[in-house]
Amino acid sequence: MTTPAAAESAPRPAPAPAGAGGLRALTLATVFAAASGYLIMVIVGRSLGPADYRLFASYWGAFFALGGVANGLMQETTRAVRAARGGQSPAPFGPRVRLLPAGLMLGLGLAAAVLLSWPAWPTLGLATHSGAGVAIMAVGILGFALQAATAGALSGTERWGMYAVLLTVDATLRLAVAGVAWWLGDAGLGFAVATVAGTLTWALLVAFSAATRAALRSALDVGRSAFWRHTGSAMLASAGTSALVVGFPVFVTATARESDSAPLVGAVILAITLTRAPLLVPLTSFQSAIIVYFVERRARGVRALAAPLGLVTAVGVAGAGAAWLIGPWLIGLLFEDEFVLPGPVLAALTAASLGTAALMITGNAALAFGHHLLYNAGWWVAVVAAAVLLLALPGTVDARSAIALLAGPGFGVALHLLGIARSGRAEGHPAP
Incomplete structure (x- = not known):
């Protein structure tokens, strides 16, 4: 499975x-x-x-x-x-x-x-x-x-x-x-x-x-x-x-448009899968450990998220640089040349994976702090926002996808952080 x-x-x-x-x-x-x-x-x-x-x-x-x-x-x-x-x-x-x-x-x-x-x-x-x-x-x-x-x-x-x-x-x-x-x-x-x-x-x-x-x-x-x-x-x-x-x-x-060619849509979908895996697969594998990490730091409230979010940001930025430099060569080696996208596009899609990675971090924190409704709300706000952005933004499918993948989850992250911060103040935890 x-x-x-x-x-x-x-x-x-x-x-x-x-x-x-x-x-x-x-x-x-x-x-x-x-x-x-x-x-x-x-x-x-x-x-x-x-x-x-x-x-x-x-x-x-x-x-x-x-x-x-x-x-x-x-x-x-x-x-x-x-x-x-x-x-x-x-x-x-x-x-x-x-x-x-x-x-x-x-x-x-x-x-x-x-x-x-x-x-x-x-x-x-x-x-x-x-x-x-x-x-x-x-x-x-x-x-x-x-x-x-x-x-x-x-x-x-x-x-x-x-x-x-x-x-x-x-x-x-x-x-x-x-x-x-x-x-x-x-x-x-x-x-x-x-x-x-x-x-x-x-x-x-x-x-x-x-x-x-x-x-x-x-x-x-x-x-x-x-x-x-x-x-x-x-x-x-x-x-x-x-x-x-x-x-x-x-x-x-x-949400693909007539101006989005079928080969471009296919290449973008493959690139999204490949570029976000280095962040999302490890986060999924260590989901239980992340929840334990936050459980042990519940008294710190929203401040406990600083180190994990900083780490995934550093990894995402480094990954974006690597995608820019070697991404086109690697995809061309494994797949047909038609799948190859320019380095800046691959870098943007890799950076966009930070949105979902950050949402996974804040969602696990919400669960660890006992806010199950907040966890669900953050994810569903991100889903709706990403879908709306894909549908409403101008530009080509690669640009819309990168923005939707970063900004859509960003709304969910903001909701999680706001909810955790408010609950921390209500419980008397020090403000960040």
Whole structure:
């Protein structure tokens, strides 16, 4: 379930204490999944070219944005299973939750939403392949929800070795199908199938792993009603993150104008993915550690954000300089020359990644300080602002994208900082 795009977005449960072997396997699986995702980008980019790559990137982004919403089920399952195993909550009243049926129920709802959205796909620039692409995504998101339930059960029971297997098999299936599609010369449906192929992993683990089946039978610390309330809240929280991070290619494609050539749109989408990964992937990987950092410094209030924001700013500025100098050469080496954008454009897109990186920092601080509503509000303000800027700004798609990626999240960052500062004053913390 982890890809370069998905890794930027999908919130992960904080690892519980586990053996060194399990954590080592989980780290290696995460690295392999991210690397395989980048290899898929190279395969697809070299096969399709920039004009058609934008269609694949939008499809990929839409799928993982919707999958990010489904990850709310994984988060709540992880929490509920761990709390029940640790005896942190009393036994729930009411009907017991069965995890695979819960995943099936959520998956069917999301699949229905995909099918009902079909008429809007051409407007959003999503490839339908005469309806087959819609059906493939619907089946894929059903599998994603079942996989989220499985991943949550494995995480909650601290079966990190099996969770590593899930990540590895997921990435391997996706890479294998993409390779076969490239070998067969299927530039359409083959890559759509590759996008969702990994979501079969849950079924393989259930069929062949007794440990997985045992994890899925775990008790939860809440009843059915509370479980779905918590899951809905987690889904809302992750929806904004997914929409802005992995769903941004859909925004770019949907707001493209007649003056924006298809090759330019494809090149910009690829450049955005490549240039922001050095900041967003590590921030996602260390999300739990960042939250702990802020929890330990809650008494400092908004002042606790100075060092992390300064660090990501320094990294972003250095990355922008590197993108200006070697970015065109590197993209030309890995992809076709049509994907190459000028150094200043790559530098601007890299600098723009600071907006989302800063939003991730301030959002984690809001969560650590107990301001869940503020966390959600900041992300959704950023989503709306970025979409409006892409639609309303003048200029070419590369300039609009850079401004939207920096200024859109900037509104969310400002809201987070204002809310944290006001709460700090109310609690009697010293002003910054």
